[in-house]
Amino acid sequence: MTEKYDPDAEKAYTDEKQIGETIDLVEEEEPENSKVEAVRLAIPLTDDPSMPVITFRFWVLSFIFSAIGAVIMQYYYFRATTGTYSIYFVNLVSYGLGVLMARYLPTRSVTIGSYSLSLNPGPFNIKEHALIGIAVSTAANSAYAIDILAATDLMLHYRIGAAGSLILILTTQCLGYGMAGSLRKYLVYPAEMVWWSNLVQIVFYNALHGTEKFGKQKMVRGWSYMQFFWIVAGITFVYEFLPQFLGPLFLYFDWVCWINPFNRDVWALFGSLEGGGALSFSFDWTAIGGSTLYYPFYSQMAYYGGVIFNYWIILPILWLTNSMSIRDFPLVLTSHLFHKDGTPFNVVPVLNPDYSLNETLYEEGEPAVMTPMYALAFMVGFIGLAACVSHIICFHGRDLIKTWRSVANDKDTDIHVKMMSIYPEVPQIWYAIFYIIMLALSIFVCEEYKLQLPWWGVILAAAIGWIMSLPICAMQAITGFSPGLNIITELICGYMLPGKPLANMTFKCYGYMAMYQCQNFLQDLKLGVYMKIPPRSMFIAQFWGTVVGGILNYYTMLVIIDVHRAYLDGTDQDPNGLWTGVSTQIYWGSALIYGALGPRRMFSSDGPYGFVFWGFLIGFILPVIQWGLSKKYPSVQWEKFNVTVITIGMSAYVGGYVNGVLFSVICVFIFGFYLFRYRKAWWTKYTFILAVALDTGAAFTGLILFLFFSGGISPSIQVAAPSWWANYVTPDGDNGPYLDVDRCGASGNWTSGLSGYGISS
Template identity: 65%
Template sequence: MSKQEYYSEDQKEENVDKEFQLNEEAEVQNSVIEAVRLVVPITDDPSLVAVTFRFWIISFFFSVIGAVIQQYYFYRSTAGSFSIFFVNLASYAMGRFLARVLPTSSFSIAGFSMSLNPGPFNIKEHALIGIAASTAANSAYAIDILSATDLFLNHRIGVLGSLLLIITTQSVGYGMAGVLRKYLVYPAEMVWWSNLVQVVFYNAMHNTDEFANQKMIRGWSYMKYFWVFCGGMFIWEFVPQWLAPMLVYFDWLCWINPFNKNFWAIFSSISGGGVFSLSFDWTSIGGSTMYLPLAAQLCNYGGMVLNYWILLPIMWMTNSLGTKTMGSPLTSRLFYSNGTSFDINTVLNSDFSLNESLYNSGEPAYMSPLYAVGFLTSFIALAGCVSHIICFHGSDLWRNWKSAVGGANDDVHTRMMQVYPEVPQLWYAVFYIIMAALSIVVCEVYDLQLPWWGLLVALALGWFLTLPICAMTAITGFGPGLNVITELVCGYMLPGKPIANMVFKCYGYMAMYQCNTLLSDLKLGHYMKIPPRSMFVGQFWGTMVGACFNYLTMILIIDSQREILNGDKQDPTGLWTGQRVQTFWGSGLIYGALGPARMFALDDRYGFVYLGFLIGFVIPVALWGLSKKFPTIQWSKFNVAIIAGGMGAFPNGYVVGVFPSLITVFVFQYYVFRYHKNWWKKYVFILSAALDTGAAFTGLVIFLFLGGGLSPKLSVTIPSWWANYYTPEGDNAPFYAVDRCGAAHNAWTGGA
């Protein structure tokens, strides 16, 4: 008997008996969350094994592809991603193929026996492959550090140091996930909304339970319906992603007066606020607009409208705090008071720390006012998240904390998972200690300016704020990050050290972010009834593979696109951008080299940012008080943390897709959900998966076969035409960018 099954034959028989008992009870004791009741089956087969030989082969293949594609999109202007649904489809085909051709012989490694072919490709094996691949398919946050030092300081850390930095920052969240799973995974209220789409997709592919019999429009099966819409989106996405990039940034209002600087700043989605801008690229909209809670989405997009459609035009037109002086309203660069660029390299020492005498002898640096507003909204979001969770969900969390798991009121899916052995807390604790120790080694050996005690402070900060942030994400689908608060703390602790600030932020932020990601995957495993120990193996495997190929892809792209990514050259197609790295580096300079005491002095122009903590804390308390006074009104749906998060949604890219996303939200989450609820129940999750998958397939094909991903010889450039405008010189002149908005070479005709 294989050790990886984790239980004996007697235990399996006992587990099956428990399964049948649970299924009888669950008929009347299903989940209290309506969406979960609609899509998550209450059946299980404990005999299915998730970690198989096929799992190792297929998960490695898709983890590599996912890490490469996601890192590729990190340097692209559109917020595309490597769709997990692509993995689900392709891995299903590969799994079934291997189940037919592999021999049934077994082999042993270190006492573990494993069959090359344990039988039919099963749903748990399939889901674990997807979880491992999704863990790998991220652009590791440490890539920001490595990219920034490479592009702006011409300093490249060695291969071993880079890989250790990526792996440790990606892994510190495991220990926290192990502790918090009882409170952020097992309760029914912790939905983790994006997982519901995957549950529908996996069950539809494997024809489980009611999915085997339910028919769609025209008598189609779930999968035929999926393939029709997936294929349609796949074909369409070649238009905006390759043939006509201007359809990604359809800034139609800007065309009224394209060379007027005021129009450009307000209506351009590449350089300005993108007011009423359209986008015909599904990757700018995303399937989550079709199913995330309506109130949360309205708060999110309401914040975007407030900041980019209202506040930005007001500040630009009135030149508040010198907004026009900085050139572009949303730039993350630093300037002198007259608007000329501030070069931080002229005031840095050889170890990249600030030379205070040089800095103080010259003119101080300033940031664009709307970039400062981004810090204000970050503080509002963080304080608002903590305050909102305490006020509106604190009693539930406290009750879950006291009861933990094993009570009569446990969610049905939690009771069903009790047939599987848990991952001991010791596993998570040992793993966390090892990664923390390696983190100290990385910081000390590779001279990252962050002392060992500073690293421990970063990890402690992540522990303290992870619970409220992950709770809000699980409940609403939205949650703030720790990137800004970590910058602030380190800026006061270690002023004048930009690299230390970036590293501190990476470890503090990633402790929370990775914990968030792992908890979400644990919830998917919870819904799919994957044994917890198999989940531990799958997540760790994906993290290791992803780290290695993130790094390799970063090196290849930086070496080939350096001038565009560091801002020395404009990309005529508008598809490559170093904006995310520039923003990360700009924050490092503001909080690290210059320090918050200089940039955000209370008596200076940006001192207002600290009001964000007060605003974020007070508003949820006031709403909670109103909920006691007027209990018939759902005051908790007005979430200041999500609103503030929307206001700061685009510091790392372009303001693309706000208007079409709002339209999609109202169509599906208001009109269809309210007036055609049966249609919504039946179609929305599988339709969301189909559209996201089709768009992801297109991005993959373009990257590999048309964009030179496999070989530069395969790169195909679309000739210049109306929707892909550029001159023989390689720029968009007379326009600033591909959206045909703004004057190239500063040749403005008005509004300057």
């Protein structure tokens, strides 16, 4: 069955609203079109059920790119700035290889038992290609369980065995899979559940395969879609060697610090490393990202508004007034704990052999305290989580319930879901059995490998994931942003199992990841609907990618820790500021606060951080107030001031490294506001493919640097960047006048490095 898109129907829709405002529940004039404007612009209404999907090419290419992606993302996990393994890079290269395989592979079949598979079933098609990307997307991440394994290895010098580690990774990654299957009817099938990041991928797939108007579209200078892509991606690839390798100064371009580089106040407010990063530039595209070009304008402004409000306004106020003794701490933004005099707190000496807290030893010493900004991050997290539930209920509850009832009764079905009805659905029992098996293995690994979490704790963590997945995933599908469950899960476990940091990390991992992986799987399921991929093929591809990715994550982690342990555990500092282990440190810091020390001790009502629990009440109330104002002043779109998205921005840089904000905001205004509103034709034609090209070029640079410059293939082939003024070290081997990566004296030495440069303190 092939349904052709009617271009005349598209013209019937107005272009007055912004992209984020396109979820319109008013009945459409033409029922055979999506309710969402961006979906109408990006996704053609065509399908060819005869296309083979699970092919020999799928197995080979998905394994290759899943393995590479898992290694790359694990590499980025330990770095100061988190890059991306661009799915567009995967789509591009897998397309070329798929076409070559279709041209040269023999057509004979390989038979294993009763299963027969043709080596070459015909031309490399768009569904087969998309399924490779979906498998890779489930693999190309750093598994959240790596946080547990890395923290115990680096901070406690305890390495869990390979079998236990792999079961832990597999179960935490797959528990949300069964949940996604149960929720797909409510969070995938309705047209209102857009899942924004899928749209740009679909444009790229259609551009590569030359479908419909994408194959005939002409760009600037008469270039085709793919010529435009290649040129932009190539330029980006070459350019990205500058900020990512040759001159990291351009990654942290803290120009304000140059005015007075050894002033601690300037560093605290304007430095990107553990400072507020106000007015800082970043010329690295990975710090900006292609999503700034096409995500909903109102969502992005709420997000970056939160960043600016927290780090450029609240932080300076706290610092200049020395609120909560913020000046006594050596770092402004960090997840580390300290004593009251600012010296680092070391938890290891006050732990029992089973890693629980020895309360007697702890009480005999100085108590642990956290930096004010880190304490504020917990309150902000509570606000965001509560506001997510409240916002969904107030602004979308009635409409979503109506939509979900229609979907459940197969009424008012989205056109893309209608087109999927010819394919056999995955039985619900498949997901149920899969979920039960993963839950049983989760209990086994926690009990067998002494992770301090009892069987009932695993069940409770999974239940929390179930309860919170509906509002959080709905928020992600509608706005492109959503809060996490990490804070609420560690809080519950801290009260439930105080003094047990391993239990806290494990409980958080299972509770949070059940929801997070459910969210990822739902997003991929929506992509499958948009691309008309048979549901059972989706089931196989998602599980395959998860297994491959988890195994490679684990072994990559071992290699990186063995090579860079001193930088990652904080005993030494990487002079280039690249290997920091900040993600592990944040995870471990939370485990100490909620697990080893416990929330009763850290957040007592009469203690310095008792205010954080007010976040729950504030989060619930603010959307209700907005909803009330929307009834009184309906001309103002109050729901666009999304409290949850604002708090996500406020807590985005809890460990430091606030960079890329200014250029990101500029991109959002240019593309999301000006071009979309006043140059709609240009925006429609160029935005998606431009975002793809920029992300792909930058990601490919990161891949080459990892494999051939940073010891990715072998530590023996690491290449050092040349010494020059943009790489912190002068040709004579001495530090430049600004001491550190951000040119702001963040090493803590506020007087040295001045001689010979004509600079005085």
